Amino acid sequence: MRNIRTTIVIAVSVFILSIGANIGYLYYISSADTYEEEVFLQSEKNKTALIIVAHDDDAISMSGTISHLCANGWEVRELCFYQGWESKDSIRKIDLEKAANLLGMKSVEYFDIILRKGRDKIEKPWLPIPYTDFDSAYNKEIALTHIANFIAKNKPSVIFTLDDIMGGYGHPDHVFISKLIVAYCMQHQNDSAFSVERIYQAVFDPKMNERILNDMDAFKLAKKIYKVETTPKPDVYFSLKGREVIKKQALLTYTTEQNSLTKIWPYYNYYPATIYFKIFDKEYYRVLKKDENYRKIK
Numbered sequence: 001m002r003n004i005r006t007t008i009v010i011a012v013s014v015f016i017l018s019i020g021a022n023i024g025y026l027y028y029i030s031s032a033d034t035y036e037e038e039v040f041l042q043s044e045k046n047k048t049a050l051i052i053v054a055h056d057d058d059a060i061s062m063s064g065t066i067s068h069l070c071a072n073g074w075e076v077r078e079l080c081f082y083q084g085w086e087s088k089d090s091i092r093k094i095d096l097e098k099a100a101n102l103l104g105m106k107s108v109e110y111f112d113i114i115l116r117k118g119r120d121k122i123e124k125p126w127l128p129i130p131y132t133d134f135d136s137a138y139n140k141e142i143a144l145t146h147i148a149n150f151i152a153k154n155k156p157s158v159i160f161t162l163d164d165i166m167g168g169y170g171h172p173d174h175v176f177i178s179k180l181i182v183a184y185c186m187q188h189q190n191d192s193a194f195s196v197e198r199i200y201q202a203v204f205d206p207k208m209n210e211r212i213l214n215d216m217d218a219f220k221l222a223k224k225i226y227k228v229e230t231t232p233k234p235d236v237y238f239s240l241k242g243r244e245v246i247k248k249q250a251l252l253t254y255t256t257e258q259n260s261l262t263k264i265w266p267y268y269n270y271y272p273a274t275i276y277f278k279i280f281d282k283e284y285y286r287v288l289k290k291d292e293n294y295r296k297i298k
Helices: 002-030 056-071 086-103 131-137 140-154 172-188 206-212 217-225 244-253 255-264
Strands: 048-052 075-082 107-112 158-162 198-203 236-239 282-289
Touching: 002 206, 048 056, 048 140, 056 075, 056 086, 056 158, 056 198, 056 236, 056 244, 056 255, 056 282, 075 086, 075 140, 086 107, 086 244, 086 255, 131 172, 140 172, 158 172, 172 198, 244 255
Parallel strands: 048 075, 048 158, 075 107, 158 198
Antiparallel strands: 198 282, 236 282
């Protein structure tokens, strides 16, 4: 009996120490520089926002922010694309609708188009390619038409997307769509009815990315292909306080993409939301402003 008690005590002690070590690791990889809290969205009168991304689950990075906006009178709509992953697309579309309902979005629109030419013959389409190859690699006009129509129809004050430098971790689809959005806004900023005041590009703090993504082939290659030292720095953050549970629920909604999502938010599925997202407690954004020509002023 004494041996059994000793074994149980040792097992419990090892478990507690393991959990403590893992939580310490999560605090380490989530630590970031200091940024200003987002305030523009709290006072903007045109409460219409669009999410425009290459893939449905790309919006996960901004899900806490979106749920807050929807709960505070904003109309949020999402546009994304599907490219013929027949074994998964039907499930992903259902998951997208579930995520949109969970967050309180007004609607989602998606189109079955081939963004990347010859994608079915590319072994690893998530690996980066040079910016100079985008025009020949992508069906630019088709994607741009959908983006332009979506913006013109809804007249948003803000657009949420991923960054146009590395697209999060290097995926060229992410970069391509973000560059189209920025280019379109720059081209139309002086139109009398053009409404987009800011583009919010979801990013992580570079230190976080270097710790979390440093083993990903796409991330390592992206720094060479895109000729950058690391991911772009955020300008502002949005606090997840009060949105911890819905953030985790949104992540869990994308049932076919858990392998990818757990690489970006390590171990999130093992912890209660109120623990994990008090560690990863912010969503970060690089902000491009209309009055700065949608460019970063150094």
